[in-house]
Amino acid sequence: MAEVLGTFEQAVLLAVLRLRSGAYGRAILNDVSARLDRDVAAGAVHATLVRLEQKGLLSSEIGPGTEVRAGRPRRYYRLDPSGVRALNDAHAAVNTLWRGFKWPLKGHA
Amino acid sequence: MNTATPPRWADAVLRVLLAPEDRQTVSGDLLEEYRESIHPARGRRRADLWYLIQVAGFAWRANRTWAGLLGGAFVARTAVDWLLPTADFHARSTVSTTVSAGIFVWAGLLAAWRTRSLRAGAVAGIATALIGAVISMVGAALLLAIWHDAPTFAAIDGSGGLGEVFTLPVMLVVPGALLGALGGLLGGTGRRLASHRH
Numbered sequence: 001m002a003e004v005l006g007t008f009e010q011a012v013l014l015a016v017l018r019l020r021s022g023a024y025g026r027a028i029l030n031d032v033s034a035r036l037d038r039d040v041a042a043g044a045v046h047a048t049l050v051r052l053e054q055k056g057l058l059s060s061e062i063g064p065g066t067e068v069r070a071g072r073p074r075r076y077y078r079l080d081p082s083g084v085r086a087l088n089d090a091h092a093a094v095n096t097l098w099r100g101f102k103w104p105l106k107g108h109a
Numbered sequence: 110m111n112t113a114t115p116p117r118w119a120d121a122v123l124r125v126l127l128a129p130e131d132r133q134t135v136s137g138d139l140l141e142e143y144r145e146s147i148h149p150a151r152g153r154r155r156a157d158l159w160y161l162i163q164v165a166g167f168a169w170r171a172n173r174t175w176a177g178l179l180g181g182a183f184v185a186r187t188a189v190d191w192l193l194p195t196a197d198f199h200a201r202s203t204v205s206t207t208v209s210a211g212i213f214v215w216a217g218l219l220a221a222w223r224t225r226s227l228r229a230g231a232v233a234g235i236a237t238a239l240i241g242a243v244i245s246m247v248g249a250a251l252l253l254a255i256w257h258d259a260p261t262f263a264a265i266d267g268s269g270g271l272g273e274v275f276t277l278p279v280m281l282v283v284p285g286a287l288l289g290a291l292g293g294l295l296g297g298t299g300r301r302l303a304s305h306r307h
Binding site: 024042043050062066068070072074075 | 136139145146162169170
């Protein structure tokens, strides 16, 4: 099995998957914040997107800007097949760890 | 449409911190979030603060390694001065100064190489100095919490006093900017030469 993704990496990749054609920086930031239920720094999301793209799990392309962005373009991300594999591996790794336990755990706290 | 604008200088710093291919897209993302979500919900002052925190986050991520090394070097020097008192600080000062200058130049060089911007070197020097100062002050406070007996206070007085420990790191912002700019010049020139070769 390849290197398992961290929780934040999974949150970013799943945001890209969930947002489909609307997966650009700000939308991903808001989706990750909502899913993790906390304020997330734009720099953390940006650094993760750059890292995941360098790993070949994501690819991106530039789209047009809008007036509210002062015409600055958006960078749209999409999951590559290796990104889908990495998410499947991460899910399988968690399932393997939990095998034999019933969730939620009771009585051992 | 909301046309509120975050502090211009913060936007300029953000752009300097980013690689050329991310400059427009990432600053656009932050501007869009600022105008559509943060400013309407929190008002001007708190929205500006949010923007500054975001920019500080980018500065932290870009410079934390060098700032950590600088802060660590300061804490190590402080510990040596307090625990191994001496009357001759020349050798220690030479080592500290050389290490600090090397960190600033290297931080500036790598920042300019990554962003292809000469100004990035100076910004990296300033950010490294500021973050390093915070690390150094926290480290010195921890040392003081552990060692606060009479011999340690005598060593502190003999090495410049507590004032120097807590103010000197902050005073490195100006030399940090200059040395970072020098590193930026080296990194920017090196990057240009490397790209000409290819």
